[in-house]
Amino acid sequence: MEEDKKIGEKFDVFVIGSGIAGQTAAKVCVEAGMKVAVADRREFGGTCANRGCDPKKVLLGPTEVWDTAKQLQGKGLKKPPKINWEKLQKFKRKFTSAVPIETEKNLEKLGMTLYHQSPKFLDDNTLSVEGKRVHAKKIILATGYEPHQLPFDGADHLMESDDFLKMKKMPKSILFVGAGYVGMEFAHMAARAGSKVTVIDTADRPLGPFDEDLVQELTEYSKRLGIEFIFKADVKSIKNGKKNFKVHYEKDGQTKKVKASKVLNTAGRVPAISGLDLEKGGVDYDKTGIVVNTYLQSKSNPNVYACGDVSDQDLPLTPLSGRQGNVVGENIVNGNKKKLDTPVIPSVVFTLPNMASVGYSEEEAKARYKNVLVQEGSVPDWFNAKRVNAPVYAYKILLNERTEEIVGAHIVAPEAAETINLFTMAINNRLTAADIKKMVFTYPSWGNDIKSML
Incomplete structure (x- = not known):
């Protein structure tokens, strides 16, 4: 592009991603006197604070109250309260609405330059961002995860976790494609908020990484809560009907269908790297993320580091992202001296x-x-x-x-x-x-x- 030929700024460190991992690494570098830039294609602050762990836990709160009241109905309580999803969303926004602005203010106060676009690699040390050509001695990838895109016809009708967390009203019925962490958490919330819930998955049970015996206990209780499970099923298409979406799936060699007002993609998340043109930057990756060494440095491009969910190291958890960000920052400042020390993580x-x-x-x-x-x-x-x-x-x-x-x-x-x-x-x-x-x-x-x- 002609715009890419314009001379842009030169930085010591350019961070792509403004979540906990990216912020932590950036702060270590700027406090060491380096010239630092941070870019994000979405609102600053990352997934956890804006559209992940924190808002999810706020929405969970009233369902915990509802559940306790339901269990104690007739034992001192007359009936469980009714969940007002619209007011709950308003309460949730008190935790999330200020995050992007406050994050930007904090980073700018430290002297960082901010960009509101996801950069693309032009070569090992050069990026294209906001129509400018930017050079950085070191580039940190902290872009996190994004929903795994499903390949069947009508997949564009699918909502994602972001949509659920800001949904104004709970629909009469909702179907989750995927029975992992997010699918099960949202299914429990929706069921307690009054929605008819269906969960569909290709596996024979939910929550594959967890103990099978205990998952069975949770599954049986989930059914008593009103959640319908369809296992060993492969979704083939989604069609938009007059009132509901029609989800066609294959199970036991037969094609069947189920209807729902809303359908969510909860089939897992993948490293958010598809738009970075990593090949031009000589950055190797696989399905688990950026391929890094024990110093969280790219094995193929020594000028690039990766931290947080997007690296191929350990679990995609927020507390670990902060640790990785600190490791990356210190290795850039002091040379590769610090390795990631990961404790046993729950x-x-x-x-x-x-x-x-x-x-x-x-x-x-x-x-x-x-x-x-x-x-x-x-x-x-x-x-x-x-x-x-x-x-x-x-x-x-x-x-x-x-x-x-x-x-x-x-x-x-x-x-x-x-x-x-x-x-x-x-x-x-x-x-x-x-x-x-x-x-x-x-x-x-x-x-x-x-x-x-x-």
């Missing part, structure tokens, strides 16, 4: 009840250790579950029999997202079952229950 699905996991799965533990102790149980009769009338409470804890160290923990429970943090601390500090049992926790509390799980 994962949570914010369904109600929560599904939480940390450490090895049962299969992984048995493959790694000679003898594994499996402590498991379904315990809705334990006090903490009974006092809120929770229908699901189950766990599976894995110990290395030789050392009695905890090596894996899997929980489905109303407060599993909090309880799993105790097991995370135990595994990272190589605590044994005896170490946990001799501790004194508050009682009665969900945290205290971990001693009974061992």
